[in-house]
Amino acid sequence: MIPVQFDYLAPESVEDALAALAEAGDDAKIMAGGQSLLPVLRLRLNSPEKVIDLSRIPGLRGISEEGDTIVIGAMTTHSDVVESELVGQHALLLQKTVAEVADPQIRHRGTLGGALVHADPAGDIGAAALALDAEFVIVGPGGATRTVPASEFFVDLFETAVQEGELLTQVRIPKHTGWGARYEKFVRVAHQWAIVAVAATVKMEGGTITEARIGLTNMGSIPLRATSVEAALLGQPATEEAVKAASATAADGTNPPSDLNGDSDYRKHLAGVLTRRAVLAAAGS
Secondary structure, eight states, X not given: OOOOOOEEEOOSSHHHHHHHHHHHGGGEEEESXXXXXXXXXXXXXXXXXXXXXXXXXXXXXXXXXETTEEEEEXXXXXXXXXXXXXXHHHOHHHXXXXXXXXXXXXXXXXXXXXXXXXXXXXXXXXXXXXXXXXXXXXXXXXXXEEEEEHHHHEEETTEESOOTTOEEEEEEEEOOTTOEEEEEXXXXXXXOOOSEEEEEEEEEETTEEEEEEEEEESSSSSOEEOHHHHHHHTXXXXXXXXXXXXXXXXXXXXXXXXXXXXXXXXXXHHHHHHHHHHHHHHTTO
């Protein structure tokens, strides 16, 4: 199908983008990579009067480090994240997760910030951002800036802490240098949205797990942390038996959907299996 006619704006600064957004209000949509927005427009599930494209704004794309933090511009493409030596060295879980997003064509155009703000519960990146304790820099009218932790960023289905008239400009990730990582994703068809997935990163010392972070994809309306598993893994050897026992509570407190791909109980079972696999792989076992 062809989208309803709209005005296309391509501001060249954050200030101009915010001004355009303020002027248009509810009649505008922000376009980052466009990989989620364009299908929605073509299906006429949304018909904005204006589309504001952020791709021409300098400074919103790039990866750098500030002390103990990796800073990623919101318009940085998935491909840039996958190819980044900085991300691979200090935030390996994010790199491994982004590598599982769709296919190379989508990763070449899609952006990290766009995917996070879209907040599809079956999307891959949210679980990794949550597990890595990422922070999100949001800019609003007048240049007012606030930083929101990942634990508060995802609000509900397709809803985040980014409010009307605001833009996500940066994703900041504490360095997890030397941590092992794995994103275990279960799909029926290659490049599909995750039925269930688990993002796991662990720190090892002499065969013992000293720290663990685990994020769950598509186990509720937002990404979730498997905190009970994280606690159970501390001080445990990275053996099949120990990790399997710790992973048994992965689905506790979750509310996964039931659909044609599987019911809620099936997804809860998958969460435990995938957590065990992800942790063992991350630990190098």
